[in-house]
Amino acid sequence: MAGYEDPRLLQAKAMPIVEVIDRLGIAGLRATGGERVGPCPLCGGRDRFGINLRTNAFLCRRCGIKGGDQVALVQEVLSVDFRGALQWLCGDAPASIDPKELERRRRKAAEAERRQREASERYRRQAIADAQSIWSRSRPGAEGVVRAYLMARGITPDLYPNISPALRFIAAHPYVKKVGGALETLHRGPCMVAGILSPGGEIVAVHQTWVDAEPPHGKARITWGGETISAKLVRGSKKGNAIRLHVEPGSRTLVMAEGIETTLSALVADAVPGASYWAGVDLGNMGGKQERVDGTRNSGVPDMSDGEAFVPPPWVERLIFIQDGDSDPRATRAKLVSGLKRAMALRPGLKGQIVHAGHGVDLNDVLNGACKGLEPGADD
Numbered sequence: 171m172a173g174y175e176d177p178r179l180l181q182a183k184a185m186p187i188v189e190v191i192d193r194l195g196i197a198g199l200r201a202t203g204g205e206r207v208g209p210c211p212l213c214g215g216r217d218r219f220g221i222n223l224r225t226n227a228f229l230c231r232r233c234g235i236k237g238g239d240q241v242a243l244v245q246e247v248l249s250v251d252f253r254g255a256l257q258w259l260c261g262d263a264p265a266s267i268d269p270k271e272l273e274r275r276r277r278k279a280a281e282a283e284r285r286q287r288e289a290s291e292r293y294r295r296q297a298i299a300d301a302q303s304i305w306s307r308s309r310p311g312a313e314g315v316v317r318a319y320l321m322a323r324g325i326t327p328d329l330y331p332n333i334s335p336a337l338r339f340i341a342a343h344p345y346v347k348k349v350g351g352a353l354e355t356l357h358r359g360p361c362m363v364a365g366i367l368s369p370g371g372e373i374v375a376v377h378q379t380w381v382d383a384e385p386p387h388g389k390a391r392i393t394w395g396g397e398t399i400s401a402k403l404v405r406g407s408k409k410g411n412a413i414r415l416h417v418e419p420g421s422r423t424l425v426m427a428e429g430i431e432t433t434l435s436a437l438v439a440d441a442v443p444g445a446s447y448w449a450g451v452d453l454g455n456m457g458g459k460q461e462r463v464d465g466t467r468n469s470g471v472p473d474m475s476d477g478e479a480f481v482p483p484p485w486v487e488r489l490i491f492i493q494d495g496d497s498d499p500r501a502t503r504a505k506l507v508s509g510l511k512r513a514m515a516l517r518p519g520l521k522g523q524i525v526h527a528g529h530g531v532d533l534n535d536v537l538n539g540a541c542k543g544l545e546p547g548a549d550d
């Protein structure tokens with residue numbers, strides 16, 4: 171850990187995160203429990219950005235900036251590198267420092283880190299317990315609203331006769347959000363619940379899609395403060411995990427898209443006969459952490475120190491990521507490339523492939539086409 175040789179890192183990590191928020195001029199955040207939530211300093215909005223004051227973890231649900239400490243927050247908001255962030259937080263590196271003072275700062279920073287790790291671990295355990303409780307209350311998808319919702323999304327019973335055991339439902343499920351420090355139920359209604367499994371096969375998170383109780387049973391319209399908010403929520407620990415929509419016995423190919431609907435569309439098109447089809451929940455999960463290259467966050471180069479990123483199971487010999495139509499195709503592609511390169515590095519012999527579902531191209535034609543190069547931003 172060469173970074174620890176710079177005493178400014180210890181100084182930075184001992185700074186209260188609220189102080190850093192103020193110095194960065196991040197405005198409009200509201201205190202809700204142990205968090206500050208509000209507009210993203212990079213992409214705006216209303217409540218898409220949050221910082222946990224105990225763990226220092228921050229995340230924007232739209233542009234994807236995230237990190238876990240003071241230095242990372244400065245890096246992301248000011249778009250500077252690690253050294254630039256330290257310089258901004260603590261000034262010039264001191265020429266020399268008293269070893270006793272260095273030791274004191276080291277202990278202080280280690281203690282602060284330990285407390286943050288413990289807090290994160292407590293939240294993670296609680297989130298997993300919540301997810302398992304939701305899952306235990308859900309019923310098989312074939313008995314309820316799942317069929318209606320899938321039909322509304324064009325996945326009809328003739329195409330998809332047997333609903334996956336990964337898809338269940340709850341008839342009157344509360345949509346709970348933290349508002350002003352307290353949990354508030356913003357909506358209650360039928361909800362499709364998808365189980366997110368750890369590599370070991372344990373339910374560790376649920377993906378919830380609230381469904382409109384009225385025909386044609388599309389996504390529910392949920393509003394908060396006059397704004398329509400996402401009808402989908404994940405509860406639990408999704409990192410490294412997936413929704414196993416279809417597991418084909420003996421298959422050697424895994425097809426993965428971010429969302430449930432896209433993954434099912436590929437499945438019902440029988441895009442790759444004999445393949446298994448999993449949903450990766452979100453692109454950040456499929457791609458894992460990336461190395462910053464020339465200041466670029468979405469470099470397409472996996473950060474192999476990310477031990478929690480998704481890695482396909484050992485039976486996978488061919489991993490196909492489906493790239494959805496997206497407002498930022500370059501960033502999307504970089505995330506997928508990062509995930510494939512990680513998988514290929516950790517599973518020697520594995521073949522990785524990205525297929526693009528957009529531009530009106532039939533998925534089946536694309537999937538049967540030649541293997542694309544694995545360069546971020548490569549032209550489709």
Ligand SMILES: [Zn+2]
Nearest residue numbers: 210213230233
């Ligand atoms: Zn943002």
